[in-house]
Amino acid sequence: MPSPLDERLRARYAELSPQERRVADFILDHYDDLISYNSAELARLSGASKPTVSRLFKRLGYSGYKALRDELRALRQSGVPLVDARTLADGDTLPARHYQQELANLNRCLAGLDAARLGEAAAALATAGQVLIVGQRNAYPVALHLRQQLIQARGRVRLAPQPGQTLAEELVDLTPDDVVVVVAFRRRPRLIAPLLKSLKQRQVPVLLLCEPEARALTSLARWPFPVPLDSLSAFDSYAAAMSLASLLANAVLHQSLAAGRRRIHDITGLYDDLDELEKPSP
Structure with missing residues (x-):
């Protein structure tokens, strides 16, 4: 089984360029949040360019950032706790979003019964x-x-x-x-x-x-x-x-x-x- 992203980053950190290290540092500080970002957001939040993000993930053995997100989603589906750090929309609240998700689960469970x-x-x-x-x-x-x-x-x-x-x-x-x-x-x-x-x-x-x-x-x-x-x-x-x-x-x-x-x-x-x-x- 391939090493998790954080292990790959630490193993190859010394080989990275300064810009790639900037992305790597951001990832290691926000590892649990990655599932909620796309590549453009990751580039903007880490202060690097999209090509830098792309090069980094290819260097780590991923075909692209999408492959990493797919890996993280698979981990989440297996039950590994990964945080979704998406911000709330205007007028939305955490209890309201929680209620909607619980209601969706209940509807899906009972509708398929x-x-x-x-x-x-x-x-x-x-x-x-x-x-x-x-x-x-x-x-x-x-x-x-x-x-x-x-x-x-x-x-x-x-x-x-x-x-x-x-x-x-x-x-x-x-x-x-x-x-x-x-x-x-x-x-x-x-x-x-x-x-x-x-x-x-x-x-x-x-x-x-x-x-x-x-x-x-x-x-x-x-x-x-x-x-x-x-x-x-x-x-x-x-x-x-x-x-x-x-x-x-x-x-x-x-x-x-x-x-x-x-x-x-x-x-x-x-x-x-x-x-x-x-x-x-x-």
């Missing part, structure tokens, strides 16, 4: 012998939230792996009558693909939540649900993923509404018996 697939997945989750939810790294909060919602609608819902533990012990007893929910977003652990392949080979049905670009994984799941993670800047957004988790849990509850209501009633009674939750103000 197959209602029949959702219903089939919800029915399977409601009737499975057990439900195992797997989520690690940035997928863990979504997996934990989904488990907390599902456990109120039905029993035998587990989260794996437990802290400091491995997965094999959690998987060994699974059968085709169970369902595994795999929440796996970009920069996921290496074990996700082998896990999905193993479950498919053992005919254990899988519901998968992942980003839309993870096409290599979706074919390994019975019910894949792509979730957009786009954000304004460096860090992915999981608002649409949380919304989808809520939708799934509610759909499961409505599959067995009478039994689910009894379970929720019993859980509420235990809250009171154990005095676990703060009482609402009168």
